[in-house]
Amino acid sequence: MKKICSLLLVILVVGCLSQQEGGIQSIDDLNGKTIAIPGKATVQDFLLQRFLRDNNITATTIIVGPPEMIQTLESGGIDGFIAWEPYPARAVVEGEHMLLVTSREIWPHHPCCVLAVQKEYLAENKDVVLAVLASHMRATAFILENPQEAIRIGVDFTGMSEEVVSQAVQTIEYVYEPNYAGIKDYLEQLLEMEYVSSDDVGDMDTFLGEFVNSQLIEEAAAYSCSNLDRIVRMGYLRADLHQLALFVALDQGYFEEFGLTVELYVFSAGPQEMDAFGSQDIDMGYLGIAPATTKRLNLGIPIVILAGANNEGSALVVS
C-alpha cells in the first residue's frame, strides 16, 4: 500500500512539474515555449511554423480548440496561442493579454479562408453553386461598404462584444477572388513541411488548375435566378470572423433571393470540416486553405476551391 501511495505521489509531482512558466516580452522569448494551434495543418499551424522558421525559434506546438484557448492561456497550460479572429482580439480586449504578432506581419496579404465545394456537387448543381458564389460576392462587397452594419452581424454571429469584433475585423482583409499565387505558396511550404507528398501533387500547376477554379466567380457575377428552390448543406468554423460573408449573406437574405435554403454545419477547425466533405455530409463550406489542401491530397477528398473569403486575420497572443 505504501509503495502504491508513494508511486502515485511521484507521478502527480512529475506531472505538475512538467508544466512550464515564464513571461514573454519579445519574439525571442518564445524559444522553448508552448504555443497552441487550432489543429495540425490549419492556416494558423502553417503561419506559426513559418514565423518560427523565419525567426529561427523552436517552440512546442499543441492543439487546443479556439474556444478553450483563452482559458488555457490564463490557467498557465500554454504560453501563447495563434488563432483566427476574434479570439486574439478578445484575449487582448477582455483578458489584457499581449498581441505579439499579427499574421499580416508574418506574411502580408496571405490567403486564409476559402469557399470550397464538393467536386461532384459542382458538376451536378452548378446553378446552386453560382447562386452561393454570387451571394458570397455580394456579402463581401456589403462588408466593405457597410463596416458598421457588418460589425453588428459579426457580434450576432460570434456572440462576442462589439469592441472585440470591431477590433478584430480591422485585421481581416475581406476578398472573394481566389488567390492562386498565394495558394501555390501554401502548397510549396506544405511540401517542405512534409505535410503532403509530392507523389500526390504530381505536377504542381496541373494539380492547382484542377483544385482552384477561378472562372466560376466571374460567371457568378452575372448570374441571376429567383426560384432555385434548393437546399445546400454548408460548413463553417465556429465564431470565425473570416467567414463573416456567410453570415452577412444570411442576415441580408441574399440566399433567399435565389430561392436557396442554407443548412448550416459548424466545425471547430478546418480538418474536421474536411472529414465532413469526405463523408459527403456537406456540399459546400468555408474553411482554411491549409487543411483543405492537406486533406485534398492526403485523403483524396475531392473538393474544388471557388473563391477566397479573407486574407490575413490571425494573430499570435501571449500572456
Add this chain to the structure above:
Amino acid sequence: MRTHKVFIVFVFVVVWEVVAVLANSRFLPSPLHVGTTFWNLLSSGALFRHAAVSLARVLAGFLLALAVGLPLGVLMGWFPKMENLSVIIEMLRPIPPLAWIPLAMLWFGIGFQSKAFIIFIGAFFPILSNALLGVRETEPYLVEAGRVLGASDSQILRNIILPNSFPSILEGLRIGLGIAWMCLVAAELTGLNPPLGLGYLIMEARDLGRADTVMAGMIAIGVIGYAMNIALRQLEKRLVRWRP
C-alpha cells in the same frame, strides 16, 4: 488454443486486406500500409514515447481511483449507514467521464492533472461498486463464525471480508483499468501538454488526413489494453488461487 487465436488474427488481416484492396480508398489503408507505418513509428521511438506518456496518465488516474474507490467501497459495504452515500454515487455514475472534460479543462488546464482526473472518474465507479458488492455479498455465516470465535471487527474485516471479496474487487480493477484506458484516449483528443500520448498521435494524424497513422495508433492502444488485461488476469489467478 493458441494456434486457433493466431489463425483468427491471420484471417482477420486477410479479410481486411481484401476489403482494402476492393475499396481502394485512402479512407481505408491496407494492413500492409498500416503495418509499415506502425513499424516506422516503432523504430523511430515515437510510438514508445507516446505510449509511455499515455500509460503514466492511465496509471496515475487509475491508482487515484483505487486509493479512493476501494476504501470507500469497503466502508460503504461494511457500515450500513455509509451505504446511503450511494444516492450521490448513483447519480454521478451515469455521467459519462467525457462529459467532465470541459470542467476538467477549466479546473486543471490541459496538462497532466486534467487527464488523470478524467481517467480517475472513469475508473472510480467500477472499482467502488465491485468493492461494495464484494463486501456486502460476503456470506453472513462466515462473519458469524468469526464472531463466535471472538474475532474483533477489524479482524473480521481484514481476515474474512476482504479476502472473500477479493475476486469481486479484482474484477472491478479489471473493468476500471479498461475504462481508464478508453477515457485516456478521449481525454487526449482534447489537447494536452506536453504534446504526447496515443490519443494525441491519433488526433494529429486525423488533422493531417493520415488514416494509416490513425490506425497504427489504434492498434497500439488495442495491444497495450490486451496486455494489461492479461496481466491482471494472471494476477487474479495468483491472488485468488484458492477460488474453485
